[in-house]
Amino acid sequence: MESKTIDFERGWDHVYKGIKQLRRILEGLPEPLFTSGEYVMLYSTVYNMCARNPPHNYSQQLYDKYREVLEEYITSTLSPSLRGKRDEFLLRELVKIWVNHKVMVRWLSRFFNYLDRYFVDYRSLPALNEVGMTCFTDLVYREVQTNIKDAAIVLIGKEREGDRIDCSLLKNVLDIFVAVGMGSMERYEDDFEADMLRDTGAYYSRKASSWIEEDSCPEYMLKCEECLKKERDRVFHYLRSSSEVKLIEKVQHELLVTYIDRLLEKEHSGCRALLRDDKADDLSRMYRLYCKIPRGLDPVADIFKQHVTAEGTALVQAIGAASNAPGVQEHVLLRKIIELHCKYMAYVTDCFQNHNLFCNALKDAFKVFCNNTGTDSSSAELLATFCDDILKKGGSEKLSDEAIEETLENAVKLLAYINDRDLFAEFYRKKLARRLLFDRSANDDHERSVLSKLKQQCGEQFTSKMEGMVTDITLSRENHAAFEDYLRSNSAAHPGIDLTVTILTTGFWPSYKPCNLNLPTEMIKCVEVFKGFYETKTKHKKLTWIYSLGTCNLSGMFDQKTIELVVSTHQAAVLMLFNTSDRLSYSEIMDQLNSTHEDLVRLLHSLSCAKYKILSKQPDTKTISRSDYFEFNSKFTNKLRRIKIPLPPVDEKKKIVEDVDKDRRYAIDAAIVRVMKTRKVLGYQQLVSECVEQLSQTFKPDIKAIKKQIEDLITREFLERDEENPNTFKYLA
């Protein structure tokens, strides 16, 4: 660079020549472009005028001249071309002059570049670009901004009505709005977007109000989906991406939020009807449309819940009204409930994307009708019986393994909706015991699989006892092998009868009434022998014998032929009395056996009044009375060589319910103590709700029962009522 001072006039003259050349180029006149040499000269001139010490430093003057030049260019060349133009023409012209302006600014800035390097910062002045933009804004933009905005919005409106518009033109126009903001989106938002959104809102409001009258719900929803898609395309094609959220919200508001009630409640095509007619696609669409809207899904989930509840309740009532045989009816009921569950679960997963609201709606709906079967048996008992039917031998032999697994899986799922889960556990346990002890279980794998499903659903505590029962059976088999070894090595101890003993761990199994039946000597010997064996294994455990659970194979030496009788131990004890006496009265049997009247009547009935009359009774009536006499019926025969004489079980239902009630009292007691121990001082209502919460996995406690336990705990001096506030309780350590 040559460093020589330049006179201002001369320097400016040179620069101005370059500017005039630039203008001619911009006008489109045949003017050669700047060579790099020419450019360098211009740059240097500016440099020489600025990189000087005063008084030869003309930075400020040049800076001012820069602005002057631009302003002059705009007012003389650019602005006039806009006047008188409207609508799309205005837009086109604007874009054209904007491009020109940008070129002018770019080149000018190159010439005056040296100012940008030092002077601008030194004086904290706006940079040359900024000056350029400000000039454009002040002299062009401000005048036309409203018209441009309106013109743009009109174009958008046309596109909405289906016309094709020049998207790139719109895009360029909107770029201007953004550029004018100089780094912030304020101009775009305030000068264009705000009104565009308003206009959008008004447009869709009009459309919605007529569509909602004419269209069915599915049709309306389709239109909504399309509109939303189009608006998104609009953003993609020319609007700024920052507009998307606001735009979509506006559209959603006008189309979906405003009319949500009318839409969903449309009589023949609304949500209820869609559910009724299994319109999965439409429901999926409904979900898609409303899931983005805050609280948009609430009414849909509500209608879903009402629908499922109604279906379920109707089902229960229909089956209750039908007059099938009791057992069949209940089986059918459960099957149908499972079907209903599968059906609507599919809706939840497929249409409603497993959304929480719908999962809960389904749950709540099922809870309503699953707990009210309309029969004598509680739903807990029905479900346990249902499982028992599938798991026992002869129950479901026709079904494949997968089908059985699936049914059991669905049955366990239903448990979540039943309040009295602990009652179910107790019924299930009782039936499991019968299956295990009388070898009625069809398939070990299925048994285990159900237990693991129950454990998953209800927690380890729920199934720990049942698992213990299954383990006991396995251990008993091992134990039996050891017993046989023992007998082999102590042949003198052998009782002469094949004996199998199953050892049950008391805590796991349901409680059984102990009995003081007098056994025949042969059996007593068996018991003694086994006791002897057991003592060799452990001295710390006490054996209590439950003969009511045993079975016995007797050889009945009838006149015609010997028949093997498979009976219960108690039945065997009765029959063996007739080995020593030909004829016995009821009271004699009673004395010798030491039974209860209730049990004895049952036993004798099964042997003398039922299908197989092993004993003959005098008088030969259908019921047992205490004055009857019994004899061994030697005339009895049957074409089979081996028959089972069933002994109908005692109805344990009442006892089970009592046991569960008792357990619940303990559970409530423990829950109250647990809560109060932590909280020390707590208000009544909060105490109740925390207890309910704690127990909710197992059962739904009765509020009165909780109150009763609280009072009991006060008497036992675990709690006391607060003196100041009788609704608050204190824990007494």
Added chain:
Amino acid sequence: MRRSACASKKTGQTNSTNPISCSPSDLFRSASSKASSKEMERIDNLFYFYANRSSGMIDPEGIETLCSDMEVDHTDVRILMLAWKMKAEKQGYFTLEEWRRGLKALRADTVSKLKKALPELEKEVRRPSNFEDFYSYSFCYCLTEEKQKSIDIESICQLLDLVLGSQFRSQVDYFIEYLKIQSDYKVINLDQWMGFFRFCNEISFPDHSNYNPDLAWPLILDNFVEWMQVKQS
């Protein structure tokens, strides 16, 4: 409710072995104590008049005699009030200490003075600030056995009538009727007893419009209100 062994009381403390020591408080006391020691003497004498020789306490027989001397029925609530004033621990018995306590407070050292003090005593007991204490006392007073915490229905009915009958006649009558026909509870404990008192004071009767079973009222009262609502409809 503490149940201290009432038989083993310290009787007649021996004086200190030092006859010379004489504190100023002794001197002070001796001046005005002549009158009060005379009173004390009379009170004691009265005690021994009714007391049982061997047990050293006034027993039920003695109380009956006292009552007839005062011309008050021994089942009268005022006798219970007297027991309260004495802070008597065991039902049917007064110890010397309790007797002294009561009669001194009532400023009565003869039977006639004691009789005259009864109306004043009743007024005192019925004052709201005292009545709650009296009410709870009357329950505890009836716990005769060691470790007894509740009272049977029959006795409760009588006690309710005695203690609350005059103040809450209708509530007591209805509640007694309910207690007799219900079978959930065979005994009533202190918490339920106090609950009923609160009930009488707070709940409008017989409409129960402000009764809320969702609060911590004893369950027996929830059931009582339910029973009444069924009865009234």
